[in-house]
Amino acid sequence: MTDHVYRITEIVGTSTESIDTAIRNAIGRATATLRNVDWFEVVSTRGEVADGNVVHFQVTLKVGFRLEE
Amino acid sequence: MTDHVYRITEIVGTSTESIDTAIRNAIGRATATLRNVDWFEVVSTRGEVADGNVVHFQVTLKVGFRLEE
Amino acid sequence: MTDHVYRITEIVGTSTESIDTAIRNAIGRATATLRNVDWFEVVSTRGEVADGNVVHFQVTLKVGFRLEE
Amino acid sequence: MTDHVYRITEIVGTSTESIDTAIRNAIGRATATLRNVDWFEVVSTRGEVADGNVVHFQVTLKVGFRLEE
Amino acid sequence: MTDHVYRITEIVGTSTESIDTAIRNAIGRATATLRNVDWFEVVSTRGEVADGNVVHFQVTLKVGFRLEE
Amino acid sequence: MTDHVYRITEIVGTSTESIDTAIRNAIGRATATLRNVDWFEVVSTRGEVADGNVVHFQVTLKVGFRLEE
Amino acid sequence: MTDHVYRITEIVGTSTESIDTAIRNAIGRATATLRNVDWFEVVSTRGEVADGNVVHFQVTLKVGFRLEE
Amino acid sequence: MTDHVYRITEIVGTSTESIDTAIRNAIGRATATLRNVDWFEVVSTRGEVADGNVVHFQVTLKVGFRLEE
Amino acid sequence: MTDHVYRITEIVGTSTESIDTAIRNAIGRATATLRNVDWFEVVSTRGEVADGNVVHFQVTLKVGFRLEE
Amino acid sequence: MTDHVYRITEIVGTSTESIDTAIRNAIGRATATLRNVDWFEVVSTRGEVADGNVVHFQVTLKVGFRLEE
Amino acid sequence: MTDHVYRITEIVGTSTESIDTAIRNAIGRATATLRNVDWFEVVSTRGEVADGNVVHFQVTLKVGFRLEE
Amino acid sequence: MTDHVYRITEIVGTSTESIDTAIRNAIGRATATLRNVDWFEVVSTRGEVADGNVVHFQVTLKVGFRLEE
Numbered sequence: 001m002t003d004h005v006y007r008i009t010e011i012v013g014t015s016t017e018s019i020d021t022a023i024r025n026a027i028g029r030a031t032a033t034l035r036n037v038d039w040f041e042v043v044s045t046r047g048e049v050a051d052g053n054v055v056h057f058q059v060t061l062k063v064g065f066r067l068e069e
Numbered sequence: 070m071t072d073h074v075y076r077i078t079e080i081v082g083t084s085t086e087s088i089d090t091a092i093r094n095a096i097g098r099a100t101a102t103l104r105n106v107d108w109f110e111v112v113s114t115r116g117e118v119a120d121g122n123v124v125h126f127q128v129t130l131k132v133g134f135r136l137e138e
Numbered sequence: 139m140t141d142h143v144y145r146i147t148e149i150v151g152t153s154t155e156s157i158d159t160a161i162r163n164a165i166g167r168a169t170a171t172l173r174n175v176d177w178f179e180v181v182s183t184r185g186e187v188a189d190g191n192v193v194h195f196q197v198t199l200k201v202g203f204r205l206e207e
Numbered sequence: 208m209t210d211h212v213y214r215i216t217e218i219v220g221t222s223t224e225s226i227d228t229a230i231r232n233a234i235g236r237a238t239a240t241l242r243n244v245d246w247f248e249v250v251s252t253r254g255e256v257a258d259g260n261v262v263h264f265q266v267t268l269k270v271g272f273r274l275e276e
Numbered sequence: 277m278t279d280h281v282y283r284i285t286e287i288v289g290t291s292t293e294s295i296d297t298a299i300r301n302a303i304g305r306a307t308a309t310l311r312n313v314d315w316f317e318v319v320s321t322r323g324e325v326a327d328g329n330v331v332h333f334q335v336t337l338k339v340g341f342r343l344e345e
Numbered sequence: 346m347t348d349h350v351y352r353i354t355e356i357v358g359t360s361t362e363s364i365d366t367a368i369r370n371a372i373g374r375a376t377a378t379l380r381n382v383d384w385f386e387v388v389s390t391r392g393e394v395a396d397g398n399v400v401h402f403q404v405t406l407k408v409g410f411r412l413e414e
Numbered sequence: 415m416t417d418h419v420y421r422i423t424e425i426v427g428t429s430t431e432s433i434d435t436a437i438r439n440a441i442g443r444a445t446a447t448l449r450n451v452d453w454f455e456v457v458s459t460r461g462e463v464a465d466g467n468v469v470h471f472q473v474t475l476k477v478g479f480r481l482e483e
Numbered sequence: 484m485t486d487h488v489y490r491i492t493e494i495v496g497t498s499t500e501s502i503d504t505a506i507r508n509a510i511g512r513a514t515a516t517l518r519n520v521d522w523f524e525v526v527s528t529r530g531e532v533a534d535g536n537v538v539h540f541q542v543t544l545k546v547g548f549r550l551e552e
Numbered sequence: 553m554t555d556h557v558y559r560i561t562e563i564v565g566t567s568t569e570s571i572d573t574a575i576r577n578a579i580g581r582a583t584a585t586l587r588n589v590d591w592f593e594v595v596s597t598r599g600e601v602a603d604g605n606v607v608h609f610q611v612t613l614k615v616g617f618r619l620e621e
Numbered sequence: 622m623t624d625h626v627y628r629i630t631e632i633v634g635t636s637t638e639s640i641d642t643a644i645r646n647a648i649g650r651a652t653a654t655l656r657n658v659d660w661f662e663v664v665s666t667r668g669e670v671a672d673g674n675v676v677h678f679q680v681t682l683k684v685g686f687r688l689e690e
Numbered sequence: 691m692t693d694h695v696y697r698i699t700e701i702v703g704t705s706t707e708s709i710d711t712a713i714r715n716a717i718g719r720a721t722a723t724l725r726n727v728d729w730f731e732v733v734s735t736r737g738e739v740a741d742g743n744v745v746h747f748q749v750t751l752k753v754g755f756r757l758e759e
Numbered sequence: 760m761t762d763h764v765y766r767i768t769e770i771v772g773t774s775t776e777s778i779d780t781a782i783r784n785a786i787g788r789a790t791a792t793l794r795n796v797d798w799f800e801v802v803s804t805r806g807e808v809a810d811g812n813v814v815h816f817q818v819t820l821k822v823g824f825r826l827e828e
Contacts, residue, residue: 003643005650008631008681010560012616018089020156022555023185024192029557029619031190040192042183045111047092049132052100054093054109060560063187064633067650072367074374077355077405079215081271087158091210098212098274114180116161118201121169123162123178129215133357136374141298143305146286146336148422150478160417167419167481198422202288205305217353219409225503227294229348230323231330236350236412238328247330249321252525254506256546259514261507261523267353270325279436281443284424284474296501299530300537307535316537318528339532340426343443363572365708368737369744376742385744387735390594392575394615397583399576399592408739432779434639437668438675445673454675456666459801461782463822466790468783468799477670486712488719491700491750493767495823505762512764512826543767547702550719564627564685570710574624581626581688597732599713601753604721606714606730612629641777644806645813652811661813663804684808693781695788698769698819754771757788 005067009034010043012060019045022059036066074136078103079112081129088114091128105135143205147172148181150198157183160197174204212274216241217250219267226252229266243273281343285310286319288336295321298335312342350412354379355388357405364390367404381411419481423448424457426474433459436473450480488550492517493526495543502528505542519549557619561586562595564612571597574611588618626688630655631664633681640666643680657687695757699724700733702750709735712749726756764826768793769802771819778804781818795825 013026023040031037040061048056082095092109100106109130117125151164161178169175178199186194220233230247238244247268255263289302299316307313316337324332358371368385376382385406393401427440437454445451454475462470496509506523514520523544531539565578575592583589592613600608634647644661652658661682669677703716713730721727730751738746772785782799790796799820807815 003635003637003646003677005635005647006633008633010562010614010631011619012558012560014555014557016555020195025555026557027185027187027192028190031187037187037190039187040185047096047109049096049100049106049108052097052106054096056555057089062631067632072359072361072370072401074359074371075357077357079217079269079355080274081213081215083210083212085210094210095212116165116178118165118169118175118177121166121175123165125210126158131355136356141290141292141301141332143290143302144288146288148286148424148476149481150420150422152417152419154417163417164419194417200286205287217355217407218412219351219353221348221350223348227333232348233350234323234325234330235328238325244325244328246325247323254510254523256510256514256520256522259511259520261510263348264503279428279430279439279470281428281440282426284426286424296540303530303532303537304535307532313532313535315532316530338424343425365747372737372739372744373742376739382739382742384739385737392579392592394579394583394589394591397580397589399579402572434678441668441670441675442673445670451670451673453670454668461786461799463786463790463796463798466787466796468786471779486704486706486715486746488704488716489702491702493700493769493821494826495765495767497762497764499762508762509764539762545700550701562629562631562683563688564629566624566626568624577624578626599717599730601717601721601727601729604718604727606717608624609710641816648806648808648813649811652808658808658811660808661806693773693775693784693815695773695785696771698771700769752769757770 006038006064007067008062008064010060010062012058014056014058016056019057019059022057023061026059026061027063030063034065037063038066039064075107075133076136077131077133079129079131081127083125083127085125088126088128091126092130095128095130099132103134105137106132107135108133144176144202145205146200146202148198148200150196152194152196154194157195157197160195161199164197164199165201168201172203175201176204177202213245213271214274215269215271217267217269219265221263221265223263226264226266229264230268233266233268234270237270241272243275244270245273246271282314282340283343284338284340286336286338288334290332290334292332295333295335298333299337302335302337303339306339310341313339314342315340351383351409352412353407353409355405355407357403359401359403361401364402364404367402368406371404371406372408375408379410382408383411384409420452420478421481422476422478424474424476426472428470428472430470433471433473436471437475440473440475441477444477448479450482451477452480453478489521489547490550491545491547493543493545495541497539497541499539502540502542505540506544509542509544510546513546517548520546521549522547558590558616559619560614560616562612562614564610566608566610568608571609571611574609575613578611578613582615586617589615590618591616627659627685628688629683629685631681631683633679635677635679637677640678640680643678644682647680647682651684655686657689658684659687660685696728696754697757698752698754700750700752702748704746704748706746709747709749712747713751716749716751717753720753724755727753728756729754765823766826767821767823769819769821771817773815773817775815778816778818781816782820785818785820789822793824795827796822797825798823
C-alpha cells in the first residue's frame with residue numbers, strides 16, 4: 001500500500017442561486033486545472049446583499065487533491 | 070476615498086424548507102428595518118426535529134450594514 | 139417543571155443531491171433508532187469529488203434527544 | 208407554521224455574589240427593554256479581583272429574542 | 277500498569293435553580309446507566325428565559341467513563 | 346457596589362492609512378451615538394487590495410458600553 | 415450509489431509507550447464492539463506524569479463507523 | 484498616564500462544593516504569592532466523579548496581575 | 553451577473569518596522585506574481601526578539617484573488 | 622536585515638507506520654518541488670481503519686517556505 | 691544538535707499610542723527579567739475608551755524564551 | 760478531602776528524533792525545576808526543516824503541577 005501525499009488548496013465559489021451551486025461552481029473550476037481532486041470541506045459561508053436580497057452566496061472550501069508520484 | 074464604518078448585527082432566520090430559505094428569510098427581515106445591508110456570514114446552522122422530521126432549519130447570521138455619516 | 143436530561147450523539151448524513159438532503163437523511167436514520175429526538179446542529183460539511191463533480195455531500199451533525207426518566 | 212426571525216444581542220451581567228446571579232442580572236436588565244427574550248448562551252466568564260478577593264463576576268451572554276412580524 | 281480505554285458521551289443537564297445543579301442532575305442521570313464514570317468537562321452553558329426570568333439552565337457536558345476489559 | 350450591566354456591539358472601522366486609525370475611526374463613530382463606551386476588543390483584521398496596494402484596512406471590533414440603570 | 419449514514423463516537427486510548435500505541439489501543443478496543451469502523455480523528459493528546467516521567471499518553475479520538483441499513 | 488505591563492498565569496482551583504468556590508479558592512491561593520492581581524478569566528470547567536456524584540469541580544483560570552515598574 | 557471563483561493563498565510578510573508594513577510587504581510581494589488580488593485577512597501576528605528588542609514583525613495573511621474564466 | 626516574505630501551503634502526508642513517518646513523507650514530497658522549505662505545523666491528525674487496525678495515519682500540515690526576491 | 695527546551699509566558703503590554711508600541715513595551719519589560727527571549731505571538735488586542743477616544747491599547751502576547759541547560 | 764490548587768505552565772520540547780521524545784524532553788526539563796508535576800496537554804506540534812528533512816520536532820505543552828499548601 002503506497003503512502004500518498006495530498007495537497008489542500010482554498011477556493012471560494014459563488015452563486016446567485018444557492019449554497020450547493022456555489023460549492024459545485026468552486027469544484028467545477030478547481031477540477032478544470034487540478035488533477036485527482038478527491039474531497040472538499042466547507043470553511044465558511046458568506047454572502048452579498050443588495051436591495052434587500054441575497055445577490056451572491058460565497059462559500060469558502062478547502063479542496064484536497066492527490067499529488068502524483 | 071471615505072473611511073466608512075459598519076455595524077454587525079446577529080440574527081437567526083428559520084425555515085421549514087431549506088437552509089437557503091432560512092438565510093433569505095433572515096435577510097428579508099433585517100432589511101425591512103436596517104438600511105445599507107451589505108453582507109452576511111453564517112455563524113451556525115441548527116434545526117428542530119419532530120416525529121422524525123426536520124421541522125425548522127435555524128441559521129444564525131452576522132449581518133453587516135454601513136452606518137450613514 | 140421537571141429537570142430533563144438530554145443526550146447528544148454525532149452522526150454523518152450523506153447525499154448525492156444536496157446539503158439539506160444529507161441532513162434529512164441523517165435525521166431520518168437517527169430517529170429510526172432513537173426516541174425523542176429534538177434538535178440538531180451542523181458541525182461540519184464535507185464532500186467527495188470524482189471526475190470533477192461533487193458525488194457526495196457529507197454533513198456531520200450533533201443530534202440531541204431527551205432521555206426518559 | 209410561521210418562519211420566525213430572532214435577533215441576538217450580547218450583554219455582560221455582573222454580580223458581587225455568584226456567576227448565577229450575574230446571569231440573572233443580565234437577563235433582568237435585557238428583558239426590561241426587549242420583548243420576547245427566549246434564550247441565552249454564556250460566551251465567557253471573567254471577574255475582577257481586589258485585595259485577594261473576587262469583587263465582581265462578569266458573565267458575557269448572547270441573548271436571543273423573537274422579532275415581531 | 278494496564279492501558280485503559282475510556283469512552284466520552286455528551287449530555288445536557290437542566291435545572292431551574294443553578295448551573296451547579298444542572299451539572300449534578302446530568303451526572304446523576306448518566307451514572308444511573310453507565311458504570312465507571314470518572315470525569316466531566318463543561319462544553320457550553322445555555323438557558324431558557326420566560327417572563328423576564330431564567331427558567332432553565334442547560335449545561336452541556338462531555339462525560340468520560342472507563343470501558344471494562 | 347452596584348452590579349452594572351454592559352452591552353457589546355460589533356462594528357467595523359476602516360482606514361486607508363493603518364490598523365490603529367481604523368480602530369480609532371470605529372471608536373469615534375460608536376461614541377457619537379452610544380454613551381458610556383468603556384472598552385473594545387479586536388475580532389478580525391481584513392483589508393481591500395487594488396493595483397497591488399492595500400487600499401483599506403478593515404478592523405472588526407466588539408465594543409462594550411455600560412447600560413444606564 | 416447509496417446514501418450511507420455514519421455515527422461518530424469519542425474514545426480515549428492510553429499507552430505507557432507512545433502516542434501511536436495509544437491510538438492503536440483505542441481503535442483495537444472500539445472495533446471489538448463496533449462494526450464497520452472506517453476512520454478516526456485525533457481530538458487532543460494529554461498525558462500523566464509521575465516521578466518526572468511520562469507514565470501514560472492519553473489520546474482522545476473521534477471514531478467514525480457506518481450504520482447498517 | 485503610565486503604560487503598565489501585566490503578566491497572566493494559569494491556575495486550576497478545585498472545590499467539593501461549587502464552581503464559584505473553586506474560583507475563589509484559586510484566587511485566594513494566587514493572591515497569597517502574587518501582588519497586584521487584578522482580574523481572571525475562566526478557561527475551562529471540569530470535574531471528577533465518584534460513586535455517581537461530583538466530588539470535585541476543577542476550574543482553570545487565567546489570572547492577570549500588574550508587574551511593578 | 554457572473555459567478556466568479558476565487559483562490560486564497562497564505563503568505564507571511566515580515567518587517568523590522570511595524571505590523572502595517574509587514575502586511576504591505578506581503579501584499580506587494582503577492583501582487584508581483586498574482587493577478588486580481590482583491591482582499592486579505594490577518595491570520596496571526598508573531599515576531600522575533602533579539603537583545604531585548606522586536607527585530608521582526610511576522611504577519612500571516614490569507615490573500616484572495618479572482619481566478620480568470 | 623532584509624524583510625523576507627514566505628508562503629504557506631497545506632499538505633497531507635500518509636503512512637501505514639506512524640504519525641512521525643507521515644510527517645516525514647509529507648515534508649519529503651513538499652521539498653521535492655518547493656525550495657527553501659523552513660518549517661511546518663501540524664493542523665490535524667486523522668487515520669483510516671480497516672479490519673480493526675489503523676491502516677493509514679493521515680497528518681495535515683501547514684508548510685512554510687521563503688519566496689525568493 | 692542539542693534539543694533545547696523553551697518556556698512560554700503570557701504578558702499584556704499597554705500603550706496610549708499604538709498597537710506596535712504596546713508590543714514593544716511588553717517585550718521591553720519581559721526582557722528586563724527574562725534571558726534568551728526569542729519570539730512572541732499576539733493572542734488578543736483590546737483597549738480602553740474614555741471620552742470617545744482610545745486611551746490605551748492592550749496587547750496580550752505569548753513570549754517564548756530558551757531555558758538554559 | 761482537601762481542595763488543591765494547581766498551576767499550569769507552557770513549555771516547548773524539541774527533538775531531532777520524534778514527537779514522543781520532544782514531549783519526554785519537555786517533561787524531563789520541567790520536572791528538574793518544578794515539584795508535583797501531574798499532567799500535560801499538547802497545544803501544538805511544529806517543526807523545523809532543512810535540506811528537505813525534519814531537523815527538529817517542536818511540541819508545545821501545557822504542564823500542570825500541584826501547588827503546596
